[in-house]
Amino acid sequence: MFEKNEKVDIPVDSYFSDVCQRFSQHKPAMIGLLVLITEIFLVVFLPILMNLDQSTTDYDVLFGSSPSGKHILGTDDIGRDIFARFIYGGRVSLSVGILSAIISMLVGVPLGLIAGYYRGFWETVIMRSADTFMSFPAMILIMVLVSVLGPSVITIILVIGLLGWPRFARLIYGNVLSASSMDYVEAARAIGTKNGSILLKYILPNTFAPVLIAFTFRAAQAIITESALSFLGMGVQAPQASWGNILYDAQSISVLSQRPWLWVPPGIALVITVLSINFIGDGVRDALDTKMVI
């Protein structure tokens, strides 16, 4: 009766396309994504397109000049183009956010996997240290570490990244604990699958959603931390610009009151960037339909 190779048309929506569908309907998340992508394009290509220079003094105009055709946002106290510094500062902020969140994830996820799967001694060591790290203000550890190791963009990325592991570890740990008691893991164990492949093939994929959400919040947090550090003068050092150290100059009343074009753009850019990332995180959470709160 049936042809051997007859195809039955059942609409198959894969989990992934389903999630994408839901994500694309989340308006704030889509706006956030659009803003972030635009920002990345601007900080990558504008310096080349406009031939921007963040560190050279322009002797042809007054130091601390107001916005003009030549310098869109004017110049700072030693004659550097503020718009160039603003754009280069964006490079720093965005790369600190993304790279240090990746480092936190790369350290935290394996540690959480080990703690949750092998239990016993390593569980105690890893989870106790996670508790210790999380009960101490990270800002203070970061300030001290960066000053001891010497402030540069690389050290800042490493320090913020390495100190961000506990949240990922805790998240993964909880997920592994609940996944370990699932029947499919028991079944895999019963047919003699090695521990390593159980972890990578059966347990890790289940932690994808919470890790992705934690990643966005971590990136936002890292951007705020770096800028706060640079604002205090302990982070990215001149001549290299960062949104935080541009705002450092605004701590003087005269800059604050008379040259808003110097400090308002980086501040607003920070808020918009963090807001966009948070919106994306929110969209991902709704799309993946988890109830997690960070």
Place this chain on the structure above:
Amino acid sequence: MNKYTFVIKRLLTAIPTFLGITVLVYILASLTPSSPLEILFNDPYATAEEMARKSKELGLDQPVIIQYFHWLTQLLLGNMGTSIRTNLPVLMMISQRVLPTLILTGSAMLITIVISLPLGIMAAYKPYTKWDYVSSGLSFVGSAMPNFFAGLVLIYLFCIELRIFPTSGMYDTSGARTLPMFLHHLVLPSFVLAIQMIGSLIRQCRGSMLEVLQDDYVRTARAKGLREKDVLIRHALRNAWIPLVSWFSTQLPFLIGGAVVTEQIFGWPGLGSLMVQSINARDYPVIMGVSVLIAVFVLIGNLLVDLLYGMLDPRITYE
């Protein structure tokens, strides 16, 4: 188990975390050119020979673990060393700074609660209405606003343009120290410190109230004919407290981290600005002292939170 044994037991479990943090601080100090013990016993006037003799006395030739315990004993005995920058005992410098920081963080927390709870409750009570959108919007912007930028904006608005509040310090330069003057100086810094927490608490409160409002006892309370105000506050909020209290304990480290930045902007003479000055001057005795003290604060805060759980929900027994 009664409350007192619980407190004692809880204090005992805080000890490993405290030790963990002291190890962390010790490791941090070991990354500097001089060892933590030298930092503790620094003497700016010592000659090279004296230094050599001293390092032997201190046991710097002994294994690190013994050095650590030596350092820890000194710390527990209250010897935090002498500041390199000011030559004053660290303990004395720190003790002057504790109260301003406690007042600043305490009032920031108070502002957060007073603003966020009503907004969060209303957002949950009327979800997907104007109320909800306004408070959710506030919460998103609040959590995305770095406190130093908020500080600059508020200083610009209220100190430079409107001239309502002073820009820095706890008192003005007249020398008089009155309470109204102090409060006048406190308003801006504590509000700036509160902004990020306000954003986060609104969201937390909305989420936790939304869940509770669907419960049966809320319907029962309404069916009994209670006024909406009583339903919300006496029945719903009472049960939504627990996640809010745990929110508080996760915020504690962020609160202190935020205080560092806020104190620096407003020249508030607390532990945070002391920390910034000390890091800039590489004044390691003070850095270590403040770090250890902050660890103690966080642990005490967490203990208080655990006790609060029991007070808010009698069903929770101390175990």
